[in-house]
Amino acid sequence: MGLKLFNTLSRSIQEFAPLAPPKVGMYCCGPTVYDFAHIGNWRTFVFGDLVRRTLEFKGYAVTHVMNITDVEDKIIKHVRETKTSLREFTGKYEAAFLEDLKTLNCRLPHHTPRATEYISEIISLIEKLVQRGIAYKAADGSVYFSIEKYRGCGCTYGQLLKLNFDEMKAGERVKSDEYAKESVADFALWKARGPEDGDVFWPSPWGEGRPGWHIECSAMSTKILGPSFDLHLGGEDLIFPHHEDEIAQSEGATGKPFVKHWLHGAHLLVEGKKMSKSLGNFFTLRDLLAKGFIGREIRYLLLTAHYRETFNFTLEGLQGARAALARIDECLGKLREIGSLGVPPSGGSPVTPPEGGTPNLMAAFSAALDDDLNISAWGAVFEWVRETNRRLAENSLGATDAAFALAAWDKVDSVLGIGTKSGAEIPAEILALAEARTAAKKVKDFKRADAIRDELKAKGWVIEDTPKGPKLKKN
Numbered sequence: 034m035g036l037k038l039f040n041t042l043s044r045s046i047q048e049f050a051p052l053a054p055p056k057v058g059m060y061c062c063g064p065t066v067y068d069f070a071h072i073g074n075w076r077t078f079v080f081g082d083l084v085r086r087t088l089e090f091k092g093y094a095v096t097h098v099m100n101i102t103d104v105e106d107k108i109i110k111h112v113r114e115t116k117t118s119l120r121e122f123t124g125k126y127e128a129a130f131l132e133d134l135k136t137l138n139c140r141l142p143h144h145t146p147r148a149t150e151y152i153s154e155i156i157s158l159i160e161k162l163v164q165r166g167i168a169y170k171a172a173d174g175s176v177y178f179s180i181e182k183y184r185g186c187g188c189t190y191g192q193l194l195k196l197n198f199d200e201m202k203a204g205e206r207v208k209s210d211e212y213a214k215e216s217v218a219d220f221a222l223w224k225a226r227g228p229e230d231g232d233v234f235w236p237s238p239w240g241e242g243r244p245g246w247h248i249e250c251s252a253m254s255t256k257i258l259g260p261s262f263d264l265h266l267g268g269e270d271l272i273f274p275h276h277e278d279e280i281a282q283s284e285g286a287t288g289k290p291f292v293k294h295w296l297h298g299a300h301l302l303v304e305g306k307k308m309s310k311s312l313g314n315f316f317t318l319r320d321l322l323a324k325g326f327i328g329r330e331i332r333y334l335l336l337t338a339h340y341r342e343t344f345n346f347t348l349e350g351l352q353g354a355r356a357a358l359a360r361i362d363e364c365l366g367k368l369r370e371i372g373s374l375g376v377p378p379s380g381g382s383p384v385t386p387p388e389g390g391t392p393n394l395m396a397a398f399s400a401a402l403d404d405d406l407n408i409s410a411w412g413a414v415f416e417w418v419r420e421t422n423r424r425l426a427e428n429s430l431g432a433t434d435a436a437f438a439l440a441a442w443d444k445v446d447s448v449l450g451i452g453t454k455s456g457a458e459i460p461a462e463i464l465a466l467a468e469a470r471t472a473a474k475k476v477k478d479f480k481r482a483d484a485i486r487d488e489l490k491a492k493g494w495v496i497e498d499t500p501k502g503p504k505l506k507k508n
């Protein structure tokens with residue numbers, strides 16, 4: 034069975050069929066760098082990473098592009114308010130974004146183009162649209178995309194969602210980057226310089242100004258991946274107008290079909306509500322780390338919901354993620370202890386365990402992914418953990434079985450990316466306390482050793498003495 038994904042373009046689940054397999058060109062709309070990315074944004078970016086990892090697991094050679102939107106309406110407003118330069122302002126949030134990507138163990142995209150470094154490509158694209166009569170310069174010096182002219186060429190505006198053109202007012206246009214479906218109108222490709230733009234502007238054939246948000250993605254994606262590519266991804270709020278406008282601009286300029294498969298992730302709510310600073314339910318990734326959670330716990334939780342279902346994020350959910358990961362870690366730890374004595378699978382596929390091995394994790398996991406990234410993949414993981422634990426308890430799992438099971442887990446985790454518990458995830462302060470306790474024990478200062486154990490407990494860590502030395506566990 035091949036990989037099947039829901040395509041917003043056809044509104045149906047389709048066999049994933051890239052244009053030139055095994056190559057896959059994949060574009061994810063990236064962050065608008067005017068603030069730290071919040072947990073809702075991270076749901077979408079982790080979903081993008083899941084898609085990339087799934088494709089690589091299936092043997093595709095993916096070129097993953099994620100743009101950095103470093104000039105648009107909201108950014109300009111913040112630059113004005115903070116009296117900083119555009120680069121200085123966006124640079125801080127771009128660096129934070131790339132750091133957060135690593136914290137969540139997302140594979141780094143192969144290209145992370147900045148809109149401000151593609152101004153000449155953006156201008157060329159707009160020029161093409163003007164030459165083809167689909168874009169025009171308005172009296173204010175801005176250049177707009179003409180929906181009427183585009184439709185007049187036999188092109189469809191409203192490919193990702195149905196639009197009611199009878200409600201459209203002819204000649205209406207919208208300059209701001211964000212607008213609702215109810216105000217379908219000619220949208221700005223190039224915005225003439227206004228006093229509010231400060232010194233954020235570039236020269237162009239239409240005078241000084243700056244690009245609109247939508248044209249940025251068309252220019253960067255087609256420049257790097259070509260006029261037609263396989264996969265385009267973003268949160269569901271981007272379907273209109275952003276992605277609809279991307280299709281119109283790109284197909285209007287090249288005359289070729291833009292993207293074959295469109296994937297959209299549903300939104301994340303916090304405690305059942307839309308995130309907002311006034312409700313106190315607005316979390317950046319950094320807010321959650323400050324509460325003591327770690328990247329893999331957050332990643333795990335975000336991946337436990339199907340990407341097309343609205344997900345309700347709660348702090349209790351994160352506690353649950355911690356407990357679920359502990360179960361996986363414990364099982365893997367035991368397998369490692371046994372497996373280290375066994376013959377690791379070499380050469381051939383570690384996919385099929387030998388007779389008497391643990392249940393076939395890989396087959397069940399892979400089949401679940403094929404079904405539009407079905408979350409029953411987690412069911413396969415926990416079924417495997419249960420069965421493995423049962424076999425471990427009855428001592429019927431040999432060293433070779435364990436080595437095969439671990440090799441299968443590594444393949445599965447190449448998609449999930451939750452990794453394993455590592456020393457690196459134990460805060461330095463906790464490690465220092467554990468070392469101080471060992472030192473105290475060495476000099477037989479048991480009173481001090483016990484006091485340190487209590488201190489660790491108060492900080493949420495349990496220390497266990499094993500034949501191989503002390504082990505730290507999260508409470």
Ligand code: AMP
Nearest residue numbers: 064065073074076077267268269300301
């Ligand atoms: P932005 O930085 O605002 O351009 O958004 C980056 C990505 O996060 C886009 O793909 C958005 O669709 C997505 N996004 C924004 N809010 C949420 C949310 N509450 N849940 C899931 N994804 C979101």
Ligand code: ZN
Nearest residue numbers: 062063250275
């Ligand atoms: Zn975009």
